[in-house]
Structures are given as structure tokens and as C-alpha cells.
Amino acid sequence: MLQDFETILTPRRQAHIYATGATTILVLGSCALFALCLVALWAVVELASLLLQSVLECLTTLATTFTSADPFVRVVLFIIIGGAAYLLVRRFLRRETR
Secondary structure (H helix, E strand, O other): OHHHHHHHOOHHHHHHHHHHHHHHHHHHHHHHHHHHHHHHHHHHHHHHHHHHHHHHHHHHHHHHHHHOOOHHHHHHHHHHHHHHHHHHHHHHHHHHHO
16 A cells, blocks of 8 residues: 555655645745735825824814914914924934034
């Protein structure tokens, strides 16, 4: 019985079986890697969208507060926004000179 099995499974057939298995593993691995790249790209797009949405919501809230505020509060908001802008510009200019 063992001799019959060895005669059926010739080295050429063994090579075909191994090649089929290796090809299957490579194809499935490539598909999984492609899917992983798509998921990573989707996550980056979603995080960027979330960041832009939160910035827009903050600016909308600030605009609503500014339009409904007293003149003194408007001056205080101008000072805060101007100070923040000054610090950001100063930080970016300091990075460029290094």
C-alpha cells in the first residue's frame, strides 16, 4: 500500500503541490497587505476629517461668542486671538531660522 502511494506522488506532483501552496500563500498575503494599506489610508482620511470638523466647530463657537458678546469681551477676545497668533508665528519663524 505504501509503495502505491509513493508511485502516485511523484516528485513532479510534489513540486506542483508545493508551488500551488506557495502561490496561494503569496496571493492571500498580498491581498491582506493591500487591504491593510486601504484601512490605513481610510484611517488617515477619517482622522484628518475629524480634525477639520473639530477646528470648524471651535471656530463656529468662537464666532457665535464674538457676535453675541459685549464690546469689552470683544476686545478681550481680540487680545487673546492676537496673542495666540503672535506666539504661533513666532514659533514657526524660529523653526525656519534654525
